[in-house]
């Protein structure tokens with residue numbers, strides 16, 4: 760595999776209570792669509808999108824996990840190997856806000872500390888808000904994460920969420936000194952790689968939720984991050 764064939768691929772998990780808008784966010788971002796219907800996610804869904812960040816092509820693999828507790832056992836297996844996380848709650852759902860700490864812990868238990876954005880979704884419904892802005896700011900500070908307010912419905916700030924995470928992961932890869940979790944696999948984080956020489960568009964999932972990545976024959980990428988990666 761030649762160096763220039765490497766590309767950056769990030770696994771991002773989207774977590775949060777049921778109904779906060781996780782599936783809608785991924786659909787909006789990857790397909791540009793929004794629907795008012797609520798169809799609860801059973802287990803896990805997956806979509807991807809490629810973007811350019813700082814002149815680097817980044818493939819975002821977005822894992823939409825079910826928010827309902829009944830699916831906890833299934834979904835946590837899919838957290839493994841995630842390099843970034845979107846933790847969402849809804850402006851109109853107090854429980855979803857209060858559950859943020861426990862979602863952070865669930866992800867941490869599987870992935871260790873990974874770049875995470877707290878998303879307050881449904882800001883188009885601010886007039887029905889049950890979370891005041893200071894509380895949301897405090898939550899983000901307590902969890903050590905950036906807070907972004909979005910409306911998936913009105914397409915406000917959705918792209919910023921993923922762009923922020925991608926930029927942050929890239930920055931950390933370029934200067935990994937403080938971020939061992941990207942380069943040092945651990946039992947909790949065995950696939951802690953952010954650069955992949957393979958294309959997830961040709962990927963499949965094995966029975967324990969690990970993405971099996973196959974070589975991408977079409978891509979030729981310049982790898983500016985060669986010292987920060989290990990090839991899968």
Ligand SMILES: Nc1nc2c(ncn2[C@@H]2O[C@H](COP(=O)(O)OP(=O)(O)OP(=O)(O)O)[C@@H](O)[C@H]2O)c(=O)[nH]1
Pocket residue numbers: 775776777778779780781782783784794795796797798799800801824825826827880881882883884909910911912913
């Ligand atoms: N007003 C408004 N509604 C939204 C927004 N985002 C999502 N919704 C609606 O909220 C409902 C739930 O959205 P989903 O995306 O299915 O929620 P989810 O978090 O994936 O839910 P689970 O699959 O159960 O975990 C749907 O009816 C969406 O149309 C938003 O920004 N504003």
